[in-house]
Amino acid sequence: MTAEPFLRVERDGHIVTLTLNRPDKRNAISTREECEEIVAACQRIQHDDSVRAVILTGAGPAFCAGGDLKGMKARTGITAGDTGAEIRESYRRGIQRIPLALYELDVPTIAAVNGPAIGAGLDLACMCDIRIASERASFAESFVRVGIVPGDGGAWLLQRAVGLSRAMEMSFTGETLDAQAALACGLVSRVVPEAELMPAARALAAKIAANPPQAVRMTKRLMREAQHTRLSTLLELSAAFQALAHGTRDHAEAVDALLGKRAPRFEGR
Template structure:
């Protein structure tokens, strides 16, 4: 078992649980980033995995950066170039790895998602929230900026004006406001959060895995490329998809009016 991240697999679904509840699941000052990188590599290598759920143990999803760990940088004794490398070799590995993971990731936000914790949720494909969840892009309250990609992720999810409001004020919003702002796709009673996430994961896992992976890649690329570029990618991905056994099975099952069986 990992020190920070619990990895559990049930058939085609992996659940990753941040498990440092006494410190509200911080992402720095511990082994969190490296454990995430290791788990993501494991998922990428396991073709049986079709969906991932990410959640936190205890009352918080993630409190983001460990403030006590920031004392080293705030002391003035660490050169700026060394701090820069700390970010590049540390927390900044996480958005690149998680954002580009081919398997869809559902963030089941069980409590507070603060600073880098909010940005972590934004790295996922789908976000659902417990009614107890709260969100804050709170870096400014500590006199710093989003150093983990939040300034790129958040405006693409909720729009520039709302992202600016959260970033410049550092204020916290509740689950209902997060729903109204499209930060999450649904809010559910706290005791049904994981069951809801598992239901979504099963619905994803029931589909041909190659089609889900390629569709995710198109959605990701569509966030920053031109339409003609995306159409070229779509044509190539579609050519690959038409030649798969799962596509043939889907067409046959539809014509024969029976449930399909996808083997990936």
């Protein structure tokens, strides 16, 4: 009997939903193979121009409980190794590949946080462009509670989501934020009742997917680059992207639709 994949991939038109699918383990990321499933899905999406939005969520009551504590204790899975050098390589070849694949996707990503997002689970949510939360969601940068550091890029990701001071507080204490506290500090952009989470995520993804996909992808790239580059450099990149955007058929269609007072039909060209 073949084990069910860790990552369930579903598609509805231009929208792909990725669901972490180990509810019995609170969707903890345990093995290098599980990391590879996420990376491979991101790579397929990156090379599929027909995908316009991605939703990431968790099966069952949790979004993602982070790493597998039993695996940490046994030095297996994503923390395998008998020496510091071996453990370092396990991180580099395993879980650290996820932020490089997910954060760098050109397609907009939405984390639909349905429950606890703990440790690497919080960082996984921060790799997405937009985070919306169920009222049942909770968040903790809890690595310090088990005597380790954020090994998956959390020290870089979290402060960009909530600001340096708040990220420091969360990282130094390991304390848990409920959904309303996460909303107050900007970690999530909205909180909805549990039953409305996926409908809200799909509705938001549909709004994104309704826009010209190449312009959306270039806008995302500009937003990402703006986080760490000079204004003058960003302006040069913006001018180059704008020149590309002006040459697309979707730009011409958008202008014609506005002038003609009709709904546009975007083809991604």
